[in-house]
Amino acid sequence: SAWEQHFVREVIELHDKYMLYVSDCFANSSLFHKALKEAFEFFCNKNVAGSSTAELMANFCDNLLRKGGGEKLTDEAIEDTLEKVVKLLAYISDKDLFAEFYRKKLARRLLHDRSSSDEHERSILSRLKQQCGAQFTSKMEGMVTDLQLARDKQQGFEDWKRENAADKPLAMDLQVTVLTTGFWPSYKHVDLALPQEMVDGVEQFKEFYEHNTKHRKLGWVYALGTCHIKANFDAKPIELILSTFQASLLLLFNTDDELSYSDIQERLRVPEEDVTRLTHSLSCAKYKILNKSPASKTVSKTDNFSMNKKFTDRMRRIRVPLPPIDERKKVIEDLDKDRRYAVDAAIVRTMKSRKVLQHQQLTMEVVQQLSRMFKADFKLIKKRIEDLMGRDYLERDKDNPNLLRYLA
Secondary structure: OHHHHHHHHHHHHHHHHHHHHHHHHOOOOHHHHHHHHHHHHHHHOOOEOOEOHHHHHHHHHHHHHEOOOOOOOOHHHHHHHHHHHHHHHOOOOOHHHHHHHHHHHHHHHHHOOOEOOHHHHHHHHHHHHHHHOHHHHHHHHHHHHHHHHHHHHHHHHHHHHHHHOOOOOOOOOOOOOOOOOOOOOOOOOOOOOOOHHHHHHHHHHHHHHHHHOOOOOOOOOHHHOEEEEEEEOOOOEEEEEEEHHHHHHHHHHHOOOEEEHHHHHHHHOOOHHHHHHHHHHHHOOOOOOEEEEOOOOOOOOOOEEEEOOOOOOOOOEEEOOOOOOOHHHHHHHHHHHHHHHHHHHHHHHHHHHHOEEEHHHHHHHHHHHHOOOOOOOHHHHHHHHHHHHHOOOEEEOOOOOOEEEEOO
């Protein structure tokens, strides 16, 4: 939002201003550098209007790197701003939180072709790598590489179709992006009942993939798909750009004039929350492609839906938005899981090399090891030590309960 962009801009300008004071007026005195560092660390790790500064900075970067982002800047100005944001990241304790939010936004830019420049994407990753280490950016770099490989894979699919499936033409053009699970954020799996046209395409791609790739299993993430549909309205045909879920819902009206809420749920086989979100986006939001009866601004389970033949728009091509589910909760859940793994790995790594260590000393070493990514919580470390003891990685000394031993 506008205030988020404004806030990060203000912080950048404030940092520039005081860095200038430290270098020009105080001859780069280490005392003043330390004071500046402590001041920025203090307020950069506070929440602003319910959001962490790490999240606001990830959103700010997304706005800079996205096609049609809020700021109209030259390439040079974008590079300069990205450099300053990465410098600010040094003051953030929970750098992994920034990374997780940034990765979610990066995924959306890459998969929906919203990135304004490959060069800027690579440039910020190289700055982040320099500042936070290779581990920090390895997944993000993997995502960017995945997209390049996926383009080649798509070309391979087109060639294979010409040679092996010329007699089975699809009713639609299909573009598939094959991703490596470990690099990308995790997404909720919903087993959507696809329309037959899409099922045929999926089956054909599976055949191609199995023919060319051994020992890799495909899992389909329909929630990330985009679909272009030509809709014939009374006034004129309009190309609708929809999510795979929205498109699957609209295609039901090729065979039925009217469908109830429960009909839609039954045919698509998706949870109620998804049916409500989908029908709302198509009947109550900006573009009312479906008529809803009774007419109201909210969707209820007793509603009926039909195609709005009278729908028109001055544009011949429109993107019908689907409000995103609140990402913050999912990011925090994923992050908690990643932190548990990171703490486990740090404990095992330390104990493997030291064999025997005081509980307090182990805790301090783990905090130190992980400080580059996040501020490890003492309670979490204590919990993970107990969990590892339960799994026979560690044991307490019989005579001194504060002493821990590594079990090879």
